[in-house]
Amino acid sequence: MAKRDKLTHRQKRQVAQKQRQRLKKTDKPPELSDLSEARDGIIISRFGEQADVLSLGEHQQYRCFLRQNLGAPVPGDKVSFRLDPNNQGIVEAMYERNSVLTRPAQHQGVKPIVANIEQVFIVTAPLPDFSSVLLDRYLVAVNNAQLKATIIFNKWDLCAEISAQAIESQLPIYQSLGYPVLKTCAKNNLGINELSEKLKNSQSIFVGQSGVGKSSLINSLFPQQESLVNKVSENSRLGQHTTTASKLFFFEQNDGFIVDSPGVREFGLWHLEPEDIVSGFVEFQPYLSTCKFRDCSHINEPGCSIIQAVKDNKIYQQRWNNYCKILLAKDK
Ligand SMILES: Nc1nc2c(ncn2[C@@H]2O[C@H](COP(=O)(O)OP(=O)(O)OP(=O)(O)O)[C@@H](O)[C@H]2O)c(=O)[nH]1
Ligand SMILES: [Mg+2]
Ligand SMILES: [Zn+2]
Structure with a gap:
């Protein structure tokens, strides 16, 4: 990634840290003894140590603190939360994710x-x-x-x-x-x-x-x-x-x-293995077993059936070009 992006990332973290410090000074999580019964909700949006949560029964939205060591809830996460007498909530647990x-x-x-x-x-x-x-x-x-x-x-x-x-x-x-x-x-x-x-x-x-x-x-x-x-x-x-x-x-x-979701300029895939990238190209799948080399990367090997399929117009040139770009960018 470009240096500029790194800086932006660092700056973002500094801003987030400052916001957290500010929140700590002004707002305090509610005391346990004051809290209502636990109810189920879904995360709408996350802001540092707080999140907006929609309660599933009544469809009411509450601003909630996140209990420490809760993990990293994101929109779509199902959670259990309680309310204090001012309807300020605290998220206590996250349900397992389906995806x-x-x-x-x-x-x-x-x-x-x-x-x-x-x-x-x-x-x-x-x-x-x-x-x-x-x-x-x-x-x-x-x-x-x-x-x-x-x-x-x-x-x-x-x-x-x-x-x-x-x-x-x-x-x-x-x-x-x-x-x-x-x-x-x-x-x-x-x-x-x-x-x-x-x-x-x-x-x-x-x-x-x-x-x-x-x-x-x-x-x-x-x-x-x-x-x-x-x-x-x-x-x-x-x-x-x-x-x-x-x-x-x-x-x-x-x-x-x-x-x-917020827009992105780049969407990195360096957490994926080369075979995960290959399997993301659906039209490559029927050809994979017929490459000459078992460990073919489908970039420049002789006897590569993907490259042949591109030459035969069975796979779009653009898709194969992008596959090469993504795979080679991964190794950098
Ligand atoms: N002509 C035209 N302009 C559109 C259309 N949809 C959105 N825009 C304009 O495109 C610009 C960006 O729209 P946004 O909805 O903010 O884009 P976004 O994808 O949410 O952007 P981020 O939040 O930065 O990721 C705005 O000026 C919109 O008015 C469309 O269908 N036609
Ligand atoms: Mg937007
Ligand atoms: Zn191949």
Whole structure:
């Protein structure tokens, strides 16, 4: 990763540490004796040593402290919490996760992003520039977490003006791989009903580059809750991060939810083994057993059936190029 990113990471930690110190001075966790019966909730958003928790029965949201040594709860985590007489809560325990989407974090191994989801919506757009390698990185991570991936091509209104051909040529690639693909426009509500149908009854997250329109899609999906959504900054067209913490939106009619996450520029995969990366490329699978060498890396070996399939136009050149980029970046 670039030096600039390292600095940013360090700065972020310093800010988080300062916030924690400030919280310690002003707020004190409630005393045990004052607390209500334990109730179950789901983490909506996490801020340092506090989190917003939605109680599952009454659908009421509470700001809670996190008990020390609790672990690292993220949106989607089911927790047990108690309230003090002022409705200030304390999270005491976390339930086991059914699934977790992670990303590597410097100094910390991997970091959970979201828990208990079954599908990931990878949001892309013609602006900021579409990156097929970032999309493929996400597809590898989603496959590795054994989750379902759907690809959203948002800002479809802009495709007519900017790089229309470039984006439209992407659709058949990903459709042929079997990924559901949706065209949306958060500005004129194109595809929003279809998206809403796909989200119902399921636990999902929006991921993707900063500025592709994840929060705007949330605004379109929950127009009645607009006050709950951070106002979308026009500056984010420049790639600035408007969303600073992941946030869960609960569908009250059922147990479904969608998590809005902050945009990323890079999505590192250096926590994965080379075979995890290969298995993230679904169309490679039928060819793997016929490479000449058992330990073929499918980059430049003679007798590689993946390279042959690319030459025979059975595997898209772009996908193989991205595979090579991802695998080689891993070794750095
Ligand atoms: N033309 C057009 N603009 C859109 C569309 N969706 C979002 N935008 C604009 O794109 C910009 C970024 O939108 P956001 O919703 O903040 O993007 P985001 O993915 O949440 O960004 P981060 O929170 O930084 O990750 C805003 O200026 C939106 O108004 C769309 O479908 N069409
Ligand atoms: Mg956002
Ligand atoms: Zn090979």
